[in-house]
Amino acid sequence: MKITILGNNSALPAYGRHPTSQIVSLPGEDIMIDCGESTQVQMQRYGIRWRNLNHIFISHLHGDHYFGLPGLITTMSLQGRTAGLNLYAPARLMEIIHLMLDVANTELSFPLHFEPLPAGEAKMLQDAPAYTLSCFPVSHRIACHGLVITHKTKGRRILPEMCMRYNIPVEHYEKLRMGQPYIMPNGVFIDNNLLTADAPAPKKYAYCADTLYLPDIVPYIQNANAIYHEATYMEADKDKAILRYHSTAAQAAAIAKQAGVNKLLIGHFSSRYKDLEPLLQEAKEVFEATVIAEEGGVYEL
Amino acid sequence: MKITILGNNSALPAYGRHPTSQIVSLPGEDIMIDCGESTQVQMQRYGIRWRNLNHIFISHLHGDHYFGLPGLITTMSLQGRTAGLNLYAPARLMEIIHLMLDVANTELSFPLHFEPLPAGEAKMLQDAPAYTLSCFPVSHRIACHGLVITHKTKGRRILPEMCMRYNIPVEHYEKLRMGQPYIMPNGVFIDNNLLTADAPAPKKYAYCADTLYLPDIVPYIQNANAIYHEATYMEADKDKAILRYHSTAAQAAAIAKQAGVNKLLIGHFSSRYKDLEPLLQEAKEVFEATVIAEEGGVYEL
Numbered sequence A, B: 001m002k003i004t005i006l007g008n009n010s011a012l013p014a015y016g017r018h019p020t021s022q023i024v025s026l027p028g029e030d031i032m033i034d035c036g037e038s039t040q041v042q043m044q045r046y047g048i049r050w051r052n053l054n055h056i057f058i059s060h061l062h063g064d065h066y067f068g069l070p071g072l073i074t075t076m077s078l079q080g081r082t083a084g085l086n087l088y089a090p091a092r093l094m095e096i097i098h099l100m101l102d103v104a105n106t107e108l109s110f111p112l113h114f115e116p117l118p119a120g121e122a123k124m125l126q127d128a129p130a131y132t133l134s135c136f137p138v139s140h141r142i143a144c145h146g147l148v149i150t151h152k153t154k155g156r157r158i159l160p161e162m163c164m165r166y167n168i169p170v171e172h173y174e175k176l177r178m179g180q181p182y183i184m185p186n187g188v189f190i191d192n193n194l195l196t197a198d199a200p201a202p203k204k205y206a207y208c209a210d211t212l213y214l215p216d217i218v219p220y221i222q223n224a225n226a227i228y229h230e231a232t233y234m235e236a237d238k239d240k241a242i243l244r245y246h247s248t249a250a251q252a253a254a255i256a257k258q259a260g261v262n263k264l265l266i267g268h269f270s271s272r273y274k275d276l277e278p279l280l281q282e283a284k285e286v287f288e289a290t291v292i293a294e295e296g297g298v299y300e301l
Helices: A039-045 A069-078 A093-103 A160-165 A170-177 A215-221 A235-243 A249-259 A277-286 B039-045 B069-078 B093-103 B160-165 B170-177 B215-221 B235-243 B249-259 B277-286
Strands: A002-007 A021-026 A029-035 A053-057 A085-089 A112-116 A123-127 A131-137 A145-151 A203-207 A226-230 A264-267 A290-292 A298-300 B002-007 B021-026 B029-035 B053-057 B085-089 B112-116 B123-127 B131-137 B145-151 B203-207 B226-230 B264-267 B290-292 B298-300
Touching: A002 A039, A002 A264, A021 A039, A021 A145, A039 A069, A053 A131, A069 A093, A085 A093, A093 A112, A093 B093, A131 A215, A145 A215, A215 A249, A226 A249, A235 A249, A249 A264, A249 A277, A249 A290, A264 A277, A277 A290, B002 B039, B002 B264, B021 B039, B021 B145, B039 B069, B053 B131, B069 B093, B085 B093, B093 B112, B131 B215, B145 B215, B215 B249, B226 B249, B235 B249, B249 B264, B249 B277, B249 B290, B264 B277, B277 B290
Parallel strands: A029 A053, A053 A085, A085 A112, A203 A226, A226 A264, A264 A290, B029 B053, B053 B085, B085 B112, B203 B226, B226 B264, B264 B290
Antiparallel strands: A002 A021, A002 A298, A021 A029, A123 A131, A131 A145, A145 A203, B002 B021, B002 B298, B021 B029, B123 B131, B131 B145, B145 B203
16 A cells, blocks of 8 residues: 655645645555645646546545545546546535536536545445445534545465475465465375465555544544544644644644554645644654655555 | 736646636736636746735636636635635636535635626626726637736826926826826916827737637737737647637637737647647747747736
8 A cells, every 4th residue: 555645735735735635556546535726737746647546535625625626527537537436525525516517518528426425424435355445524624534444455475485395286376365275186285374374464544634633533543554644733833723623743643642553644734834844843752653744755554 | 018827728737737827917906817727826836926816807617717716715715815806707607616615614705706707798897997807708618708908008108308398397297197288387388299298009918718710809809919819729630629619829820810919829738739839830820929828928018
């Protein structure tokens, strides 16, 4: 699983930073999380194509999280996309998209499968063979959700040297992954544990969207390999964070610590901060494994 | 009058080019024409602030001409704009803006004065002391208007040397501009023609928006100091131009020639053309005083 940051600023573009968007890449499948204005330009800049983009999640309907979506879907349509696109978003986003298509007298070239997010509730959005997508509610000025992406592991891990030693035919590997033993042509039984090891743990990434400091989200994001948590303000501006339903860098770090995650990405920075280093330092004092979600940065889990 | 190009591509961003937007600057007053996605980023890039921006004209409701508007007005509101903003656009744009504000549970910090463009008709939109804005209909797949901006001249032009020779007090200059004579303290009458010259001709700029080749627009743009005309395609792709209600570079030049203008800016280039030089050459063969509307380019009239 690989996360590419396309935008890490809050509210509006500033200092070359853009509003929120990120891409989570699984083998052959990209998931976009939020789509602020200029996301399609950022995709071009960082070499993200839409061919693998099958899912777009919009956390909430503040413009800095979706004003790039109408342009992106129009572009995919103009370029002749035919594959369906899954859009998970607050229900009223479809009103906006329908209205924009209607005034332009346009139809999309591909089916848009819309799944409204249940205000205030958690929900499994996709349970695919290789991954799951599920949303959870956060606390913002309007209805807002975070997203958990889990990349499932495909059975047990083959030990190639052991399999070669026992001359196991490659066609039998899939059965080994499922935990079956191998019976040699001479009838000798070889235990699966000799030939395979435990599967690697599934990879889990959680995007915590725009939210007040909210320990209620910890159960959803527990033990993730990485989480993204907004850090709009520093502790010195905590009053503004509370007023606007945002978090501070220290609060983002406190959530990461409580959830026992491996890594914290912080973003959604206020335009009052040109230099992001103090936000990073504030978070690291609480949770050392913190990094700035840099635009163009690629984070492998 | 000064024109700054913020975006010169059609339909979608490509090769570092952006969808349509331009700024026409008069003394103390900026007028934006169209507002494709990323316009606010382009404004930052080219040093255009919104403090003088009092008028926004949206030619039609294809996304590449207005998807940057929600972000721009949201930004002005977040930054505390209080001055009213005049928005001239097809009527249904207000439905979209109202819906976007409603789903975000937001109100703008400033009054938005909306003037719907009359489909298929010409109209004077502003008749201010220093300038006029008037729209005229063009032929596109949906209702679309061009815009004429005329910078009026303020009365006759003072001849400073002559005024100094006759010791005319500076307080009297405004009356001289209005064509009045000067009577010296000794009663001698000095004819206005001795002290002033004819006013310079008003400056006229016409933006011809997205349109099929349409000689009907010539009377509106006649004798302009400069016009912008789209040149989405080359003659070799004329069939596409007709099908999509666009013009070729040669057709843009033919309009400029018929209208007897001083200068032609071409833009709204199809993403099929990475190199724009052939479009320029095609236009120049018909109308020599043609230039590419370069992003970041500033054209003084």
